[in-house]
Amino acid sequence: MEKTACAKIEEAVVQFAAEGSLVERRPYGNGHINDTFLLVYEMPDGTKKQYILQRMNHEIFRNPQQLMENIVNVTTYLREMIVSQGGEPDRETLNVVKTRSGENYYQDSDGNYWRLFLFIERTICLEKVESAEDFYDSAVAFGNFQRMLADYPAETLHETIPNFHHTPSRFLAFQRAVREDKLGRAASVKAEIEFALAREKDTFVLTDLLAAGQLPLRVTHNDTKLNNILFDESSRKALCIIDLDTVMPGLSHYDFGDSIRFGASTGEEDEKDLSRVELDLSLFEVFTKGYLEGCGGRLTDKEIEMLPMGAKLMTYECGIRFLADHLEGDVYFKIHRDGHNLDRARTQFKLVADMEAKWDAMRAITEKYKNR
Numbered sequence: 001m002e003k004t005a006c007a008k009i010e011e012a013v014v015q016f017a018a019e020g021s022l023v024e025r026r027p028y029g030n031g032h033i034n035d036t037f038l039l040v041y042e043m044p045d046g047t048k049k050q051y052i053l054q055r056m057n058h059e060i061f062r063n064p065q066q067l068m069e070n071i072v073n074v075t076t077y078l079r080e081m082i083v084s085q086g087g088e089p090d091r092e093t094l095n096v097v098k099t100r101s102g103e104n105y106y107q108d109s110d111g112n113y114w115r116l117f118l119f120i121e122r123t124i125c126l127e128k129v130e131s132a133e134d135f136y137d138s139a140v141a142f143g144n145f146q147r148m149l150a151d152y153p154a155e156t157l158h159e160t161i162p163n164f165h166h167t168p169s170r171f172l173a174f175q176r177a178v179r180e181d182k183l184g185r186a187a188s189v190k191a192e193i194e195f196a197l198a199r200e201k202d203t204f205v206l207t208d209l210l211a212a213g214q215l216p217l218r219v220t221h222n223d224t225k226l227n228n229i230l231f232d233e234s235s236r237k238a239l240c241i242i243d244l245d246t247v248m249p250g251l252s253h254y255d256f257g258d259s260i261r262f263g264a265s266t267g268e269e270d271e272k273d274l275s276r277v278e279l280d281l282s283l284f285e286v287f288t289k290g291y292l293e294g295c296g297g298r299l300t301d302k303e304i305e306m307l308p309m310g311a312k313l314m315t316y317e318c319g320i321r322f323l324a325d326h327l328e329g330d331v332y333f334k335i336h337r338d339g340h341n342l343d344r345a346r347t348q349f350k351l352v353a354d355m356e357a358k359w360d361a362m363r364a365i366t367e368k369y370k371n372r
């Protein structure tokens, strides 16, 4: 956390309509983007109530007002569905707590944007896949998310980061970072740069199919890492999808692919020993099965056929984003050690190469579930 950016946390905390008196406040979670804090309040009867306070990263999300409008609208919609299905609306979706003056967020006197969510109690957040069953549950949950929002009017959502998963645009940004080479790091990562440049043709595949009307535009989450799902502590079932900053119109491949990139890898996103990083085909299968079940038959045959390309492109795209950030001086993703973004880029490229080696098997798996 940058000290200066969060200097106004005390000013921010008191703006929200939280109940009770504040007894604890500490940094929380492992996100790469926002600054997240846990707030614990004590009620007059001694019981505790917890909240999540976040300083939104407004260098990345340029229009926090529109972003919060998306989140409030989508979570209100989901909340109604959860209520009508007899679920637990305070735990199965994020809930925005308004400011005392009824706003969705607070802008402090330094210009930082803050928001408050109900803390989702009795959950666990997994930083890596611990069992095939967890991964299957996460797949069903992301599929369900897709299905629940299938009739949501996508055109009313703001694009919180333009061209977020538009891989050709990401490729151009990557080329620019190589060309500018602001920190003189390009010479030391030649092999990685060449790996990325050699795959330029792939970057157009999904966006061309979308433009040709062969893939449908949907409401997608766009950041479906495993740690953006909370699991119920006692049942260990996927309970709530969080981190809705990038909910926007997109392709189902973005959600499917990003989950595979993160969860079906045998290594962590920043593993230094690349011999430990591979695509686990059995996890790929488990996720494909769960995601398609969760989507409830809504994906078209063409969408299903292209799922392996979604996995490969999301992994590749994340790799070029990490590498571009390494070249630009680590200005986007939070890093915790020197070369962190380079390590991350290397795992992504290792995974891409392994997907290419396992391509026929990936295709066979999606075919198998297409015909069910």
Ligand code: ADP
Pocket: 028, 029, 030, 031, 032, 033, 034, 035, 036, 052, 094, 117, 118, 119, 120, 121, 125, 227, 228, 230, 242, 243, 244, 245
């Ligand atoms: P980032 O965009 O930085 O990844 P997230 O919104 O994903 O930020 O939040 C970071 C972490 O905080 C999550 O991975 C999760 O562990 C925790 N978290 C976020 N919102 C909640 C919530 N409402 N209840 C409980 N934990 C939460």
Ligand code: GN1
Pocket: 030, 031, 032, 033, 034, 060, 222, 223, 225, 228, 243, 245, 246, 258, 269, 318
């Ligand atoms: C960021 O916010 P977080 O940590 O869930 C990033 C994703 C990347 C991911 C890589 C808004 O996700 O796009 O895939 O890091 N989010 C944004 O770990 O850029």
Ligand code: MG
Pocket: 031, 032, 227, 228, 243
């Ligand atoms: Mg997150």
